Structures are given as C-alpha cells and as structure tokens.
Amino acid sequence: MASNIKIEWLTKSLAMYNAFVSEKSVAHVRGGRVYELLAIDVLKKNYEVAINKALIKTTNTINYIFQNHKSKINGDICVIDPYLLALGKFNGKKKNIAIVHHIDEDIFNKNLMSKIFYFNLKRNLKKMNAVVVVSEVWKTTLTNIGVNNVKVIYNAFDIKDYEFSYDEKEIFKKKYHLEGIKPVVYIGPNSPGKGISEILEVIDQDKYNLVATGKVDVSNKNVKTFFFSEEEFPLFLACCDVVLCMSTMTEGWNRIAHEALLSKTPVIGSGTGGMLELLENADQIMVKDINELDKHIARSIENTDQYTTAGHKYASKFDLNYFKSSWNALIEELA
CATH class of the missing domain: 3.40.50.2000 (Glycogen Phosphorylase B;)
Structure with a gap:
C-alpha cells in the first residue's frame, strides 16, 4: 500500500471543511457530505488526506468561477465534487476521482446557465480516472452517457x-x-x-x-x-x-x-x-x-x-470494514 500518496478533497463546502478540521459532527452537514467525510476518515488511516482550503467557496459565484484554483491543487489523487467538476476546477495531470450521489435533471434544465453547467459536468466526468456512485442505477445512467470507470461504493455506517x-x-x-x-x-x-x-x-x-x-x-x-x-x-x-x-x-x-x-x-x-x-x-x-x-x-x-x-x-452488509476496503482498493488501483 503506497502510504506516501497524498489524497486531496476538492470541495466548495465550508461546512464540510469545518467538520474535517474539527473532527466533530456539524449539524448542517448531511447526506453526501457525510459520506465523503466518512471516506476521508477511513482513508486517512493509510494515506495523507486533506481538504484543499483554497477551493472552499467564500465569495460570490462570478468571482469564484474566475479564480485560478488549478494552480493550488497539490494532491497526487484528487477527489472532486460535481460543482467543481462542472466548473472545470481540476488538474488533468493528476489522478482524479469524481463522486456523484445523484443528478437531478429537472434542476439542470431550469435555465440556460443550468444547462451549460450540466453539459460541462457530463463532459468532465468522462475525463475522470474513476467515478464513484452509490447505487447501480447511477452506474447505469452514467455509463449510458459515455462515462467509463464507474464504480459503486455504497453508503456505509458504523x-x-x-x-x-x-x-x-x-x-x-x-x-x-x-x-x-x-x-x-x-x-x-x-x-x-x-x-x-x-x-x-x-x-x-x-x-x-x-x-x-x-x-x-x-x-x-x-x-x-x-x-x-x-x-x-x-x-x-x-x-x-x-x-x-x-x-x-x-x-x-x-x-x-x-x-x-x-x-x-x-x-x-x-x-x-x-x-x-x-x-x-x-x-x-x-x-x-x-x-x-x-x-x-x-x-x-x-x-x-x-x-x-x-x-x-x-x-448491515455495508459496515465500516466494507467501506474501508472498497475505498482503499480504489486508491490502490489508481496509485
């Protein structure tokens, strides 16, 4: 196991970052963010894992879009949330993993900006070394639009x-x-x-x-x-x-x-x-x-x-041992 690999989480979520640095639960961190914090927790036992603070969204959307975030990405393997992926805020020279919990096409079809966002998301998903989803239906959905290397890692609990x-x-x-x-x-x-x-x-x-x-x-x-x-x-x-x-x-x-x-x-x-x-x-x-x-x-x-x-x-099949082995296997595969 290549423990010298640096894994970097790329997210805009300040709540997720605060939960990570405090190592305590944060009341308004829910759903997919909880999943990602658990993935970080199981991976940091074998790897250096951090959330890249430079990509946390602390300004308005227009300013955020035009900020140069790529130069601040340092990880060997990067785990990217869909928002950043759609904005192209990833480094193609790194090994990249996207996490997709679900895609709400009704939201993405609301207006022109949403449609552009969705178009970019689908395009950039195809550039990932791996895409993690949480159920078979989303593996099928992404595979059908030409996304390869889709892996199901289910939600897990203690x-x-x-x-x-x-x-x-x-x-x-x-x-x-x-x-x-x-x-x-x-x-x-x-x-x-x-x-x-x-x-x-x-x-x-x-x-x-x-x-x-x-x-x-x-x-x-x-x-x-x-x-x-x-x-x-x-x-x-x-x-x-x-x-x-x-x-x-x-x-x-x-x-x-x-x-x-x-x-x-x-x-x-x-x-x-x-x-x-x-x-x-x-x-x-x-x-x-x-x-x-x-x-x-x-x-x-x-x-x-x-x-x-x-x-x-x-x-109960999806316990912490399952989650840890699934995520570690994915990292080893990309290392």
Whole structure:
C-alpha cells in the first residue's frame, strides 16, 4: 500500500471543511457530505488526506468561477465534487476521482446557465480516472452517457451506532412525547422533494403519531417536527414503528431508509432512483399507488418482524470494514 500518496478533497463546502478540521459532527452537514467525510476518515488511516482550503467557496459565484484554483491543487489523487467538476476546477495531470450521489435533471434544465453547467459536468466526468456512485442505477445512467470507470461504493455506517436497549428507547419516547397507542410514523425530513405534502394528502392523519424532522416546522397540527442531533437521530429511528421515504426527487440511495433498517424499523418507500435497489434487496414495501399508503402502513406494522429481519440483514452488509476496503482498493488501483 503506497502510504506516501497524498489524497486531496476538492470541495466548495465550508461546512464540510469545518467538520474535517474539527473532527466533530456539524449539524448542517448531511447526506453526501457525510459520506465523503466518512471516506476521508477511513482513508486517512493509510494515506495523507486533506481538504484543499483554497477551493472552499467564500465569495460570490462570478468571482469564484474566475479564480485560478488549478494552480493550488497539490494532491497526487484528487477527489472532486460535481460543482467543481462542472466548473472545470481540476488538474488533468493528476489522478482524479469524481463522486456523484445523484443528478437531478429537472434542476439542470431550469435555465440556460443550468444547462451549460450540466453539459460541462457530463463532459468532465468522462475525463475522470474513476467515478464513484452509490447505487447501480447511477452506474447505469452514467455509463449510458459515455462515462467509463464507474464504480459503486455504497453508503456505509458504523453498525453499533444503531443498537439500542428497550430502556433507551422508552426514555427517548418519554422525552419527546412519543408514547401512546398510536403508531409512531416518521414521514421524513421537511425538505423539498421528500414527499411530506404528498403523504399528508392521502393518509388518515388521526391514526398515527406523525413526526417530521428539520429546522422548520411542518405547517400541520397533526405533525410534530424535531431537529435531532446526529447522536439522537438513530435512536429516534429505532423508536418509530414505520419510516416513510416517499421521495419525489430522484434519490442517489437513501441514507435515512438505510439507517432505519439498521435501527430495525421497517421502511416504506417510493423507490425513486437508487432507493429502488435498497428497498428491493432489503425486502421492504415499495409504493406504486400512494393512495394505498394507509394499507401499506398497516401491513408493515402487522409484519414488523419479517420486515425488520430482512431489512437489517441487508443493510448491515455495508459496515465500516466494507467501506474501508472498497475505498482503499480504489486508491490502490489508481496509485
């Protein structure tokens, strides 16, 4: 293993940089950024790994575009986020890896600038030595537009972070007033594209103890909205009877669904994008007709043991050992 190789992360995210230098969780680092921080963490045990501070976006977009960032890239192997890749902020003389979690074509087709951005992204993806995606659907999507060297490295988690005792769950439920006879149903993060409004339109709201997460409350008296810490969130998932992942956006995977399965809670989902692979392989319920959602929730609760056993068995395959070996193998391949 060539431990003298310097790996450099190229990102515009100040939040990700701050999380990296502090080595602590940052509340507003979510999704793909969490994946990348974990990749850094497993790689730095064998390599010198850094986030290039010079590429952090601290100015307006126009100024940022015209800054000469290429001369400040020092790594032997560079891992590049899609934003920088579309702007051409990489050095073709280095070994380059792009990470693509998902591509939302609806956003890229909104206006001329977005279309140019998307065109450049696709063009520059073809120049990478490797492109990492988080599900097979995105490998197929990129391969179909002429991108080579696409490798799937799934989201992974520390399995022991999702193991809780009965007492821990009961204390948590009491703290957040989640006790009672009504099933606790998590309807997802209060974010665009996550399907909360669609869920609330079709379910019998009075039947459930409904919970959403986010910094902004859901404007519905039947829904409690919480903003849990990174430590609390897995315990919350373990306290739910069902987790709904009814995304309308095209998902890369779905980290919340994955975490719910590790917490031994059944998942019901729309199956958009990479979530389809996750739910199918975990033998969870996928919704074809959202108007049938109440029936699916009842079925999931009636067969909890079936869904939790199958879900946990599949989700726990992607542990830290898997993630570490996958990323180290990729680096060794390029070195």
